[in-house]
Amino acid sequence: MQAEGMEYPSEYHRMVVTGLVDHQWAARLQRAATGVSEEGVAEVLAEHGFRSHPDLEAALAQLDWSAIRAVAQAFNPEYPLPEALIC
Amino acid sequence: MNRRTFPRAEVVAAVRTHWRSLSSDAHRRAPTLARELDRWVEKVLGPRPEAAFTTLDSYPLVHLPIWAAPGLTPEVLALLVRSTISGYLYVRLVDNAFDADTDGAELRLLPAASYLHTEFQLPYQQLYPFDHPFWDTFRSAWTRAAEATLADRLSGNPDVDRFELAAARKTTSAIIPVAAALYAVGEPCRMPAWGRFVDAFGCWHQLENDFFGWRKDQRHGNPNLVLGEALRGGVDPDGWFLDEGFEWGAELLSRYAAEAATHASSLDCPELVSYLETRLSAHRARLDSLRKGISEQIRLRRLLATLAGRPGDLRSQ
Numbered sequence: 479m480q481a482e483g484m485e486y487p488s489e490y491h492r493m494v495v496t497g498l499v500d501h502q503w504a505a506r507l508q509r510a511a512t513g514v515s516e517e518g519v520a521e522v523l524a525e526h527g528f529r530s531h532p533d534l535e536a537a538l539a540q541l542d543w544s545a546i547r548a549v550a551q552a553f554n555p556e557y558p559l560p561e562a563l564i565c
Numbered sequence: 566m567n568r569r570t571f572p573r574a575e576v577v578a579a580v581r582t583h584w585r586s587l588s589s590d591a592h593r594r595a596p597t598l599a600r601e602l603d604r605w606v607e608k609v610l611g612p613r614p615e616a617a618f619t620t621l622d623s624y625p626l627v628h629l630p631i632w633a634a635p636g637l638t639p640e641v642l643a644l645l646v647r648s649t650i651s652g653y654l655y656v657r658l659v660d661n662a663f664d665a666d667t668d669g670a671e672l673r674l675l676p677a678a679s680y681l682h683t684e685f686q687l688p689y690q691q692l693y694p695f696d697h698p699f700w701d702t703f704r705s706a707w708t709r710a711a712e713a714t715l716a717d718r719l720s721g722n723p724d725v726d727r728f729e730l731a732a733a734r735k736t737t738s739a740i741i742p743v744a745a746a747l748y749a750v751g752e753p754c755r756m757p758a759w760g761r762f763v764d765a766f767g768c769w770h771q772l773e774n775d776f777f778g779w780r781k782d783q784r785h786g787n788p789n790l791v792l793g794e795a796l797r798g799g800v801d802p803d804g805w806f807l808d809e810g811f812e813w814g815a816e817l818l819s820r821y822a823a824e825a826a827t828h829a830s831s832l833d834c835p836e837l838v839s840y841l842e843t844r845l846s847a848h849r850a851r852l853d854s855l856r857k858g859i860s861e862q863i864r865l866r867r868l869l870a871t872l873a874g875r876p877g878d879l880r881s882q
Contacts, residue, residue, distance in 0.1 A: 549861075
């Protein structure tokens with residue numbers, strides 16, 4: 479499956495999980511994953527045509543987003559701040 | 566660790582004094598070179614570059630001589646600090662150009678490398694005549710580091726054995742100011758023990774760089790032990806790092822840290838031991854805090870995989 483020229487889901491996963499950014503959509507997802515909130519991720523998913531999974535938002539809400547953000551930043555020294563990730 | 570012992574006040578003062586002195590000398594002798602160097606240094610070390618030499622998480626290059634030779638005179642300490650600042654900038658300039666870490670700014674600045682190297686070597690020439698045994702150490706350490714840097718770069722992603730033989734030896738030239746200090750106080754017999762510590766600490770220090778910088782190295786095509794370990798297994802490095810790589814790297818870091826601490830404990834240098842305890846404790850605390858994020862990223866990945874596994878159900882038509 480393709481989404482705006484990006485292979486889904488592997489590239490999408492990679493972008494969200496690793497903090498690598500070179501695409502506007504991925505950048506928005508990354509911003510949501512690293513700097514905003516679980517609602518941010520769900521919102522971007524919805525904007526790009528993914529209906530909300532019944533348990534998705536609840537599951538996202540249970541994640542520790544500050545811990546996820548800390549990992550994304552620690553292992554991406556070239557992008558020390560979330561703002562730097564935005565295309 | 567007693568906060569009064571690191572950084573040492575006289576070392577901080579010497580760094581500040583000689584940073585200003587080196588800068589003013591450069592502006593007087595080579596204004597274009599000095600201006601370009603100023604810009605580059607601020608870019609790579611921040612707005613207060615001199616502070617980078619004495620922070621806890623930087624390599625303690627300017628502290629090693631005074632730790633090895635507490636009786637060092639202020640005059641000799643000043644010369645070693647001046648040399649070490651220049652030597653660090655020289656190595657950083659060449660490494661950055663070599664590793665393609667930046668947008669090529671260092672390539673434009675390469676002529677400044679000869680100036681920095683001269684400033685690195687001149688203080689030693691003030692201390693030791695040409696036939697002094699210090700120069701044997703200087704030559705062998707500097708050559709070993711250059712050989713290791715080139716071998717590391719040309720051989721691709723290393724395994725652990727090759728990492729220990731090449732990459733980890735890139736910092737072994739740190740023994741040069743230590744040797745100068747030990748000769749200055751008449752204790753060159755202590756050099757082999759300090760050499761073992763410098764090698765062991767170099768392993769830990771370089772692995773820490775590789776561990777936290779593997780994605781950056783992947784993007785730039787630089788050799789990296791963590792990336793090499795993932796690719797040898799034929800797996801996606803990102804997934805491997807979350808599932809196994811983080812703990813694999815943390816365990817190896819722990820082993821190298823223990824080896825460095827063992828060598829440090831044999832040096833009769835309480836300040837070094839105290840520094841290491843503080844540095845390694847901060848490092849372990851950082852890893853512990855990241856473990857939580859790693860487990861959360863694994864949960865996120867599984868959640869997204871669940872989502873992706875049912876695209877017909879989840880994506881609007």
